[in-house]
Amino acid sequence: MVFKDTMHIGNLEQFEGTDVTPGEISKRKDFLQFRDADIERLLEIRQFSQEHVESIVEEFYHHLLSFPDTKEFFRDPRVLARVKKAQIDYFNQLTAGNYSDDYVRGRLKIGRVHQNIGLSFDTYLGAYRRYLESFFLRLFDAYRSEPEKAVNSFLSMLKLVFLDISLAMDSYLRTIRLQTEAIRELATPVLQVRQGLLISPIIGLIDTQRARQLTESILRSIREQRAKVVVIDITGVPLVDSKVANHLVQTVEAARLMGAMVILTGISPEIAQTLVVLGVNLSTVRTVGDLQGGLEEAERYLGYRLVKDDKATPFQS
Amino acid sequence: MPVPILKQGALLIATLQDALTDKDWLDFQFELTKLVGVHRSTGVILDLTVLDVLDSFATKSLRTIAEMVKLRGARAIVVGIHPDVAFTMVQLGLTLHGIETGLDLEDGISLMKHPTEFRSH
Numbered sequence: 001m002v003f004k005d006t007m008h009i010g011n012l013e014q015f016e017g018t019d020v021t022p023g024e025i026s027k028r029k030d031f032l033q034f035r036d037a038d039i040e041r042l043l044e045i046r047q048f049s050q051e052h053v054e055s056i057v058e059e060f061y062h063h064l065l066s067f068p069d070t071k072e073f074f075r076d077p078r079v080l081a082r083v084k085k086a087q088i089d090y091f092n093q094l095t096a097g098n099y100s101d102d103y104v105r106g107r108l109k110i111g112r113v114h115q116n117i118g119l120s121f122d123t124y125l126g127a128y129r130r131y132l133e134s135f136f137l138r139l140f141d142a143y144r145s146e147p148e149k150a151v152n153s154f155l156s157m158l159k160l161v162f163l164d165i166s167l168a169m170d171s172y173l174r175t176i177r178l179q180t181e182a183i184r185e186l187a188t189p190v191l192q193v194r195q196g197l198l199i200s201p202i203i204g205l206i207d208t209q210r211a212r213q214l215t216e217s218i219l220r221s222i223r224e225q226r227a228k229v230v231v232i233d234i235t236g237v238p239l240v241d242s243k244v245a246n247h248l249v250q251t252v253e254a255a256r257l258m259g260a261m262v263i264l265t266g267i268s269p270e271i272a273q274t275l276v277v278l279g280v281n282l283s284t285v286r287t288v289g290d291l292q293g294g295l296e297e298a299e300r301y302l303g304y305r306l307v308k309d310d311k312a313t314p315f316q317s
Numbered sequence: 318m319p320v321p322i323l324k325q326g327a328l329l330i331a332t333l334q335d336a337l338t339d340k341d342w343l344d345f346q347f348e349l350t351k352l353v354g355v356h357r358s359t360g361v362i363l364d365l366t367v368l369d370v371l372d373s374f375a376t377k378s379l380r381t382i383a384e385m386v387k388l389r390g391a392r393a394i395v396v397g398i399h400p401d402v403a404f405t406m407v408q409l410g411l412t413l414h415g416i417e418t419g420l421d422l423e424d425g426i427s428l429m430k431h432p433t434e435f436r437s438h
Contacts, residue, residue: 223420254406257406258403258420259396
């Protein structure tokens with residue numbers, strides 16, 4: 001079987017604003033078994049589809065408007081009129097016989113729009129199901145005398161619909177990926193608070209990659225700032241698994257090889273329990289209850305002494 | 318190639334070069350411990366700044382040297398381990414426990430001036 005867009009396989013240039021390449025789309029269509037015969041079947045029901053499009057779209061919006069969550073999107077009647085029109089266009093495209101790059105681009109764009117207005121993926125799926133029901137009930141009704149034809153058209157349509165859903169999903173997945181990257185890029189800060197004393201407050205989950213990044217920036221900072229003590233505070237870390245714990249231990253040991261001491265502070269009862277139950281050996285790590293205690297310990301070690309000046313005038317704004 | 322060992326007051330400073338053979342390490346061990354006695358040194362600084370790799374034999378030798386020096390009545394401090402080298406060593410389980418470490422030569426010299434009860438783990 002030769003596919004109309006086989007030539008795209010290997011084309012790695014992504015569709016604008018997405019992670020999807022034309023080659024990927026070809027592979028997807030191939031796996032969906034979306035073939036030339038399907039395109040022909042879809043073209044055959046074009047006339048039927050154009051006759052029913054308005055009532056189907058009406059039913060679709062009736063469904064959406066009967067749920068408060070989705071109704072919220074269409075408070076403005078102008079918006080409703082606009083999306084209805086877009087929906088009719090989309091519906092006509094389903095049987096237009098052209099499912100190449102422009103079609104894909106359009107679908108991906110719709111996915112991004114959904115994302116931007118905050119439409120959740122389960123709402124998208126639920127709405128799509130409602131759509132299909134309206135469509136198929138009418139289709140079977142129209143082709144009552146030729147049930148086989150109805151079934152085949154139905155199946156061809158289903159392939160296209162699944163392609164569309166996969167494209168919409170790409171937009172959602174891409175956003176999730178971008179968010180994950182953004183969170184990862186929130187640099188784990190390593191800050192100097194006194195000569196030779198660094199602190200590194202860690203907020204959020206540490207995975208292996210972040211742990212590695214943390215190690216790198218701590219070791220680099222020790223060298224650059226000539227630090228003797230680093231206080232790592234993990235108060236903001238919800239949980240630590242054995243892998244991450246071992247990574248922390250390795251960071252401590254590596255810092256020691258560079259002549260610096262690491263103090264670990266803010267180990268929550270949950271993390272303490274996990275570490276003990278997992279049998280992580282933290283005997284080489286100096287731990288102090290909280291960040292304040294850690295800083296005090298570090299200052300003691302570095303020979304700093306903090307003296308309160310009773311004569312100081314209180315700060316006035 | 319022999320390792321240069323410099324005398325600086327009561328200290329001995331040895332700058333380890335890249336690509337030392339196992340024999341070089343052994344020669345260095347004896348030379349250094351001998352010089353500790355000759356100069357009546359109170360401390361030895363082993364500077365690894367130029368090393369970009371430290372294998373298990375080198376680590377074991379460092380440990381042996383540190384312990385030999387201690388037995389001869391002096392202190393030994395290892396300095397100048399590069400961040401990448403440090404992390405690789407730790408991953409290989411070569412942690413130099415019980416040996417004092419410093420950031421660089423300057424740090425090592427200043428450590429020698431203060432007895433530090435904190436650092437031995």
